[in-house]
Amino acid sequence: MERMDRRTMLKTMSMLGCATGCLASGMLPGAGPEPALAAPGGRFAQKDAPFSWKPHMLDAKVCAPVAYDGYWHQGYGCAYGAFYAIVGMMGEQHGAPYNQFPFTMLEVGKSGISDWGTICGALLGAASAFALFWGRKDRDPMVAELFRWYEQTAFPMHDPGPAFKGVAGALPTSVSHSPLCHVSVGRWCQASGFAEKSTERGERCARITADVATKAIAIMNAKQAAAFAVAHGDPQSVTYCGECHNPGKQSPLLKGKMDCTPCHSGSPHTADKFKNHP
Numbered sequence: 001m002e003r004m005d006r007r008t009m010l011k012t013m014s015m016l017g018c019a020t021g022c023l024a025s026g027m028l029p030g031a032g033p034e035p036a037l038a039a040p041g042g043r044f045a046q047k048d049a050p051f052s053w054k055p056h057m058l059d060a061k062v063c064a065p066v067a068y069d070g071y072w073h074q075g076y077g078c079a080y081g082a083f084y085a086i087v088g089m090m091g092e093q094h095g096a097p098y099n100q101f102p103f104t105m106l107e108v109g110k111s112g113i114s115d116w117g118t119i120c121g122a123l124l125g126a127a128s129a130f131a132l133f134w135g136r137k138d139r140d141p142m143v144a145e146l147f148r149w150y151e152q153t154a155f156p157m158h159d160p161g162p163a164f165k166g167v168a169g170a171l172p173t174s175v176s177h178s179p180l181c182h183v184s185v186g187r188w189c190q191a192s193g194f195a196e197k198s199t200e201r202g203e204r205c206a207r208i209t210a211d212v213a214t215k216a217i218a219i220m221n222a223k224q225a226a227a228f229a230v231a232h233g234d235p236q237s238v239t240y241c242g243e244c245h246n247p248g249k250q251s252p253l254l255k256g257k258m259d260c261t262p263c264h265s266g267s268p269h270t271a272d273k274f275k276n277h278p
Contacts, residue, residue: 053132053133054133056090056094057224058086059217060213062089063089064213064214066088067084067122067209068206068209070085071209071210079107079108079110080103080106080121081122081125081209082129083106084106086126086216112182118180118181122205123212127146129216130142142220144257145219145228146219148232150212150215151179152232155204155211156171156207156211157173157207158214160210171207172188172193178259180262187262188201
């Protein structure tokens with residue numbers, strides 16, 4: 001009954017967020033004229049405005065089950081679950097403006113953004129939550145810590161108890177060495193023997209949604225307490241490949257910060273260096 005009540009709350013909050021977003025954009029009857037594109041002071045004047053949403057401390061033990069439930073809610077998936085477990089829970093606990101966000105927009109992050117298998121949606125949801133409260137200078141190290149942790153951690157860890165989809169008990173784990181959905185899922189499927197469309201794989205991603213929300217909340221709480229510190233450094237491959245491929249080097253073509261080995265360990269000039277990499 002408790003889980004059903006939670007899902008009812010998620011649905012109610014989703015509808016409220018959507019209605020608020022539509023009202024603000026003039027899409028609902030009686031909403032008035034569409035707002036002008038140009039803000040006072042010129043178009044994009046808000047680019048220099050302060051980040052006005054104040055973050056609040058959250059209890060990850062309370063929020064992790066919400067992330068897990070959010071993954072299954074209406075099939076919205078990992079980005080929605082992780083984001084709602086942070087911003088939605090602030091809404092449940094503190095009201096506006098947090099409860100006025102159109103949460104259903106995060107459904108786009110499901111399965112690596114509309115099934116494209118790119119960034120893990122749970123990471124997208126958590127990083128998007130960071131961005132509501134902190135600008136780039138503060139946020140980027142937080143994102144880096146979350147992503148490096150994800151690359152280097154054996155998932156899943158969260159124990160939902162009596163699981164909603166009927167997969168009880170521990171699941172096999174794997175380390176993705178990548179923030180990409182298709183790499184993370186593919187490595188787990190290879191390690192576990194379960195197919196990508198299996199119930200077990202869905203359960204694995206629901207649990208990872210809770211794991212990511214838990215880590216993201218720990219980072220946010222530490223940031224608010226002025227105690228945030230980077231704990232997960234760059235892997236060897238990033239340093240090694242950067243010696244030639246970073247900006248200003250002999251072949252400056254590198255873009256991004258991901259562990260290079262999942263995609264490039266088979267190239268001729270790195271095969272020997274990383275031949276034992278998982």
